[in-house]
């Protein structure tokens with residue numbers, strides 16, 4: 577039994593490790609374009625590797641996986657998030673749960689995860705600096721062509737784990753439908769100098785909406801020197817990844833700084849007015865808004881900074897409530913958030929058998945990780961998809977061929 581894995585990333589190495597356990601006699605050859613395996617895994621989570629999530633704050637899988645929810649659900653039947661914790665603990669990587677429900681290695685080191693997988697895949701042939709250029713069907717087997725050699729290598733089974741967007745080698749297998757790759761998890765560039773001057777301002781529970789669409793997201797919002805970022809922005813960029821790409825990353829954004837409705841805000845404003853009639857508005861911000869942001873919002877609502885609360889009429893209160901609950905900005909483009917970046921798109925879910933992740937058109941060809949049309953919001957969900965899909969593939973291959 578002769579298995580090729582294309583891509584020595586998170587999914588490829590996890591799949592190889594699981595295949596080694598299940599099929600110790602199989603010949604496993606891993607093709608990797610880069611000079612070392614798992615280069616991306618080594619920098620995940622800012623070098624700490626957010627390995628998975630408890631899923632405690634997730635009401636439905638589509639909230640975490642805007643694309644690929646069904647494939648992920650099927651893969652979780654083979655390796656659930658709690659099975660994943662056990663898998664890593666048994667491999668010697670102790671994990672800790674943070675308050676935000678993200679799991680990290682106790683060592684706080686992504687390299688521990690990388691070294692553990694490197695240890696588990698020893699015995700596999702690892703071909704580094706070997707970029708696969710095409711995969712061709714060769715009878716019942718597959719021929720793999722790489723940039724390094726004109727002579728193809730032939731395998732019984734191929735597992736494609738080449739990550740987000742790396743699907744060009746599939747052009748020789750035309751029956752496989754690909755969802756065009758587009759970026760996900762990015763910050764918004766907004767040309768509003770007065771907003772950007774508030775760089776560093778954080779709101780713990782803002783609500784964002786793309787005007788005229790169904791897309792919205794809540795969570796922490798961070799003002800940066802180029803626009804807006806933070807978990808709420810990354811989440812919204814993920815939910816609307818394809819639509820934003822189609823619009824050239826130009827869209828109108830509505831920001832609700834306190835996640836409160838107009839009526840709730842009007843009553844808050846009224847109670848502030850009743851409590852502090854003689855105080856300057858500028859000196860008495862609403863709870864949850866910093867002094868700098870408050871001054872900026874008063875200006876956006878056209879309210880004089882030397883006005884006292886008693887002087888604020890109903891029109892002014894209405895304008896202020898509107899600005900706080902639906903401040904409108906033009907998104908001018910996207911900005912990468914500290915390289916934390918995944919690709920939406922890839923091999924379409926319809927192309928694989930859901931429980932085995934084997935190609936429907938080319939039996940013996942399997943897919944795992946981000947090469948599939950699966951991607952998630954931040955929080956360890958992307959790696960969880962890589963672990964579970966890789967595990968499912970290894971299990972399917974072992975069950976089919978042993």
Ligand SMILES: Cc1cc2nc3c(=O)[nH]c(=O)nc-3n(C[C@H](O)[C@H](O)[C@H](O)COP(=O)(O)OP(=O)(O)OC[C@H]3O[C@@H](n4cnc5c(N)ncnc54)[C@H](O)[C@@H]3O)c2cc1C
Pocket residue numbers: 582583584585586587588607608609610613614615616617619620621622625626627628706707708709737738739740742745914915916917918944945946947955956957958959960962
């Ligand atoms: C900076 C950063 C931080 C991140 N942090 C987190 C985090 O903390 N938690 C989380 O859940 N997710 C995180 N992610 C997302 C996560 O890293 C990916 O979802 C995950 O790595 C996908 O695994 P994969 O194996 O499918 O793809 P990859 O890890 O991208 O691996 C694919 C491999 O295939 C190789 N390859 C590609 N084409 C070819 C070819 N033609 N021939 C041979 N080899 C090829 C590539 O070189 C690569 O090594 C982060 C992403 C980035 C960029």
